[in-house]
Amino acid sequence: MKKFTFTLSCILATFAFGQQVQVERCLSHKAIEYQDSLTPGFADIVNEQFEIAKNAPLKKTDEVYRVPVVFHIVYNNDDQNLADSVIMRQLETLNQDFMRQNPDTVNMREDFDIVKGYPNIEFRLAQIDPDGNPTTGITRTETDLESFADFSIISGSFDALERIKSTSDGGIDPWDTERYLNIWIGNLDILGFTALLGYATPPVGLPNWPAGATAGLTDGVVVQYSVVGDNNPNEVDMGQGPLDVKGRTLTHEVGHYLGLRHIWGDGDCTQQDGIDDTPNADDQSDFDCDPTKNTCEDDIFGIDLPDMIENYMDYSAETCQNSFTRGQANLMRAVLENQRIDLIEDNPASVVETESIDVQIYPNPTSNSFTIAVENDLIDQYELISLSGKTVLRGSIESVNTEVNVNSLDNGMYVLKLSNSLTNEVVSRKVVKM
Ligand SMILES: [Zn+2]
Structure with a gap:
């Protein structure tokens, strides 16, 4: 919260001096706070569902779970209308990361061998749309809106951002959110500066939703267009040169969508991410890779492990992110077996016609x-x-x-x-x- 306010204050302050703006990476935590302001008790439900998933015995440990995904590209100019080849590279990265088949796992420090995890989750472009028609799994919508972000996000509002999820507001409506992972890709700049890379909604488990509560965020993931795919032709300039984009923003956000929190638990050392084998950290990394950090004392299999800058749920540079822990992998699989089971079980959207x-x-x-x-x-x-x-x-x-x-x-x-x-x-x- 502090950091975010500071960052956007900086945006306001630095325009006068013509300086560059610091990019805020992820607003998933703030999205829960916003939902809670609309529907009091929402944050408690998210936490409750986290505990349910964490304590649920895993049904299957080896089976690869397949999740149908639709990418909604909402563009105002040609740069934002990303080519299919960019989406395909992004999907490949997402799948490598969630299958632990990414080549850069070799960069993970040996300290973390005892905690590394294999989510074994594969994301497939939907082959069938909600009407039963064949689809590429990619939609393209031209919008009059130059950006979906504006200064209202300083006050914690997501109303402007959520326009991307609504056809009548200049975006595009979701496909059945229980059957598809909806990923919206659009421009999240404020006055030409990249202010935000993405956010996701957490699993809440619909039967526990408070009766009559309709206000809130539409389920799914939103990502800034310029950080999609490691072959993205657009640049994110962070003031110290362009960001080295590896497609890990989506990996991070899908982690939130499947129930994960940031590794620093959005607090200091007293705040945990709720996952037993994730080394605790007292704060986020800042797009850097500092292997000397061991900010919190913890006891993981009897060891005080360093801060895990390799973890996708940190804010470290994408070039040093390469791993989930076993606890994180289990949590995400449990979410798919419980709160988000309609994505994987008897899902018409994931039926593959060639068998x-x-x-x-x-x-x-x-x-x-x-x-x-x-x-x-x-x-x-x-x-x-x-x-x-x-x-x-x-x-x-x-x-x-x-x-x-x-x-x-x-x-x-x-x-x-x-x-x-x-x-x-x-x-x-x-x-x-x-
Ligand atoms: Zn995040």
Whole structure:
């Protein structure tokens, strides 16, 4: 809080002297405070949900969880309308970081070998939009707004920033936030100075949302266009030369989206991030890489580890960030298994149409019925699941062609889950009732 006020005061003060502005990296913590001001008790719910996720026994430890993602590019000029190649590089970085396959893990100091973590989470561009149509997973929206940031964020308001998430306010509406990770990319400059790199909303677990509470932030991640992708042609000038962008802003923000806090717990040594194996720090790094820091005494497996500038949830330079801890990885997987389970379970948005078993569904879309055509013996059961995760039809498959009547069902998208009860093989297909 102090830092942010100071920074923006600096913006005001330094315009007069023509000096450069310090960039604020992330407002995810402030976003929780803002939500709490709109819906008192919101911060308590976020903390409660953090504890629930932290204490939840992990269901699966090895399986790669796949999250469908949509990038919404909202642009006011050609520079902001990032090329697909930039988005693809960003996605590659995000996936490497969350699979711990990034080449720079070799730069992690050996001290942290005992805590390094493998989230095993993969992000895939959505192949199907909320209407059931094929999509690239990238939307492009031209806006009249030169920037989504303004001085109102000094007072802690997110109203200006949130315009990017609303079609009627100059941005673009989200896709179903329970089924897609929505990432908005736009300009967050203030008077031509980059003031903010990004923010994300935390997992809250919808059943615990206070009754009647509608005001708040739209679920998802917002990122400044110039820090997306390590091949981004735009520069972020921080006063001491351009920022070395490695695409780690998105890694950091998706960490928040999946429940993580900053490693310094947004306080001094008395404030923790709630993750047992994250070395504590008394403050953020400042876009630097200082391996001499050990600001807080802690006891992690009996060792007082140095400050982990390698951690994605610090504010260190992107060039020295390369790791999550095991506790952070487990927390994010627990969030996907609980508060954000609709992203990974029976999610029509993540259905991949090319799978090993040859299944034909026709007609699809359909209004009355469809036929499941499958090679004999490979599949013996079917289940039709609604977007809310409810099984609306099930039955057995006894011949090559099985007709399924959907006359009584509501229009919309469904997941058809086909399984072999002996081998436990499962194939999913999307079915649209019109
Ligand atoms: Zn952050």
